[in-house]
Amino acid sequence: MSTQDYVTKMLDEVKEKYGYQPEYIQAVEEFLTTVTPFLEKNPIYCEKNILGQLIIPERLIEFRVPWMSDSGEWMVNTGYRIQYNSALGPYKGGLRFHPSVNQSIMKFLAFEQIFKNSLTSLPIGGGKGGSDFDPKGKSDGEIMRFCQSFMQELQKHIGPSMDVPAGDMGVGGREIGYLYGEYKRLNGYQAGVLTGKPLTFWGSLARTEATGYGLVYFVKYLLQDKGDALKDKRVMVSGSGNVAIYAIEKAQELGATVLGCSDSSGYIIDEDGVDCELVKEIKEVKRGRLSDYIAAKPNAKYVENASIWTENIAYEVALPCATQNEIGLDEAAILIKNGVKVLAEGANMPTKLEALHQLTDSGVIYCPGKAANAGGVAVSALEMAQNAQRLPWTFEQVDSELDSIMKNIYETCATTAKEYAKEDDLLTGANIAGFERVAKAMLAQGLV
Numbered sequence: 453m454s455t456q457d458y459v460t461k462m463l464d465e466v467k468e469k470y471g472y473q474p475e476y477i478q479a480v481e482e483f484l485t486t487v488t489p490f491l492e493k494n495p496i497y498c499e500k501n502i503l504g505q506l507i508i509p510e511r512l513i514e515f516r517v518p519w520m521s522d523s524g525e526w527m528v529n530t531g532y533r534i535q536y537n538s539a540l541g542p543y544k545g546g547l548r549f550h551p552s553v554n555q556s557i558m559k560f561l562a563f564e565q566i567f568k569n570s571l572t573s574l575p576i577g578g579g580k581g582g583s584d585f586d587p588k589g590k591s592d593g594e595i596m597r598f599c600q601s602f603m604q605e606l607q608k609h610i611g612p613s614m615d616v617p618a619g620d621m622g623v624g625g626r627e628i629g630y631l632y633g634e635y636k637r638l639n640g641y642q643a644g645v646l647t648g649k650p651l652t653f654w655g656s657l658a659r660t661e662a663t664g665y666g667l668v669y670f671v672k673y674l675l676q677d678k679g680d681a682l683k684d685k686r687v688m689v690s691g692s693g694n695v696a697i698y699a700i701e702k703a704q705e706l707g708a709t710v711l712g713c714s715d716s717s718g719y720i721i722d723e724d725g726v727d728c729e730l731v732k733e734i735k736e737v738k739r740g741r742l743s744d745y746i747a748a749k750p751n752a753k754y755v756e757n758a759s760i761w762t763e764n765i766a767y768e769v770a771l772p773c774a775t776q777n778e779i780g781l782d783e784a785a786i787l788i789k790n791g792v793k794v795l796a797e798g799a800n801m802p803t804k805l806e807a808l809h810q811l812t813d814s815g816v817i818y819c820p821g822k823a824a825n826a827g828g829v830a831v832s833a834l835e836m837a838q839n840a841q842r843l844p845w846t847f848e849q850v851d852s853e854l855d856s857i858m859k860n861i862y863e864t865c866a867t868t869a870k871e872y873a874k875e876d877d878l879l880t881g882a883n884i885a886g887f888e889r890v891a892k893a894m895l896a897q898g899l900v
């Protein structure tokens with residue numbers, strides 16, 4: 453069978469078996485359609501069916517999470533942990549609490565995490581988890597009880613050398629704190645079992661900032677490679693959560709103007725530059741709505757119930773930092789009209805497959821999330837190292853490691869793109885480079 457036939461067969465099988473899991477199919481298709489040149493050069497990975505093994509998760513855990521509301525109602529949600537691949541180290545990846553969570557979303561996130569973690573060059577395998585629990589509007593007591601119940605089951609499957617969850621959408625320092633407290637009650641002190649911990653008990657400095665800062669460092673190195681810089685660039689960001697806020701902060705620090713950001717109810721445009729401290733106050737402290745921005749900044753504009761990617765305004769850099777599939781063909785056409793030159797994904801898979809092809813065909817440089825947003829998980833791995841050493845590192849030390857990890861990821865993707873595809877095809881570069889390290893380890897470890 454030719455390499456192309458092997459890859460096509462694999463994709464057809466996934467589509468046939470998991471037709472009801474669209475996000476998972478999308479992630480697998482995006483990956484498979486780029487790795488053929490590598491497989492042609494290295495037929496051993498087809499002969500040993502490494503791809504076939506890689507596509508099936510090592511373990512998929514689904515469980516019931518019962519909890520009590522403040523009014524005494526008996527509630528229940530579904531919890532997940534996908535332990536996808538451990539060839540490079542303990543499963544590593546965040547927990548997402550969002551009503552849209554289902555097996556398809558969990559599997560796409562865990563699958564992408566394998567290659568992202570591999571690109572960091574750190575010893576971490578790929579996993580992801582979460583629940584369809586909606587933290588929005590819940591009291592602190594309800595969040596705590598939910599986290600405790602979630603951990604009652606999850607603790608059976610995790611450990612510092614086994615599986616190390618962290619945060620993702622809807623899971624920040626508060627939730628990790630409650631999850632860790634319950635783990636400790638059941639198993640005793642083991643700081644390294646979760647990352648993204650609060651700084652009061654062995655969290656790492658700069659983990660909060662890491663994904664957003666890392667994203668901007670990736671863009672910095674890309675632009676540097678092109679003889680350009682972020683200074684004076686106009687930037688648009690979607691989302692106003694953890695990733696978005698620190699992407700805005702670092703982009704502004706490097707001299708860019710951030711024109712707007714969004715939440716799930718609408719978006720703001722502030723041509724004077726988004727006031728990052730104000731967004732932090734609204735979203736991190738008050739856990740409020742972005743519409744509140746206008747009260748303090750009457751010159752800014754708020755657009756309700758619309759995507760920020762439908763705004764017609766000129767900018768060069770787009771940083772989608774909200775959620776999957778936020779950019780489709782219509783949004784991509786607007787981005788191209790707006791003059792976007794670089795799209796770098798802070799979110800996981802925010803760009804639909806057909807939209808990313810449209811963007812790259814128009815000359816936009818596309819930076820896939822598995823490379824560009826790897827800074828978060830990289831600093832999580834540094835948190836694991838600090839916990840194992842029982843020594844905290846300074847902010848500057850972690851931030852400087854993050855910068856050099858992102859530089860290395862950019863250079864690896866760019867070099868691999870040149871070797872196997874065409875210059876600036878960073879998607880192919882990221883997929884092949886991420887896959888190569890995992891595949892080599894799987895081959896060396898045998899049929900397990």
Ligand SMILES: NC(=O)C1=CN([C@@H]2O[C@H](COP(=O)(O)OP(=O)(O)OC[C@H]3O[C@@H](n4cnc5c(N)ncnc54)[C@H](OP(=O)(O)O)[C@@H]3O)[C@@H](O)[C@H]2O)C=CC1
Binds near residue numbers: 620690694696
């Ligand atoms: N946290 C991390 O370290 C990492 C996160 N990521 C990815 O980055 C993305 C954002 O994660 P994170 O910042 O942690 O999550 P948060 O929960 O902190 O923030 C998510 C943000 O996205 C907004 N949002 C959610 N859904 C939509 C939507 N349909 N339309 C517009 N805005 C929306 C939310 O709005 P609202 O406030 O209304 O809910 C919120 O502002 C996710 O794709 C995640 O997987 C990737 C790597 C690491």
Ligand SMILES: O=C(O)CCC(=O)C(=O)O
Binds near residue numbers: 547565568617826
């Ligand atoms: O920090 C981590 O372990 C995971 C971060 C994450 O969920 C991601 O990279 O998508």
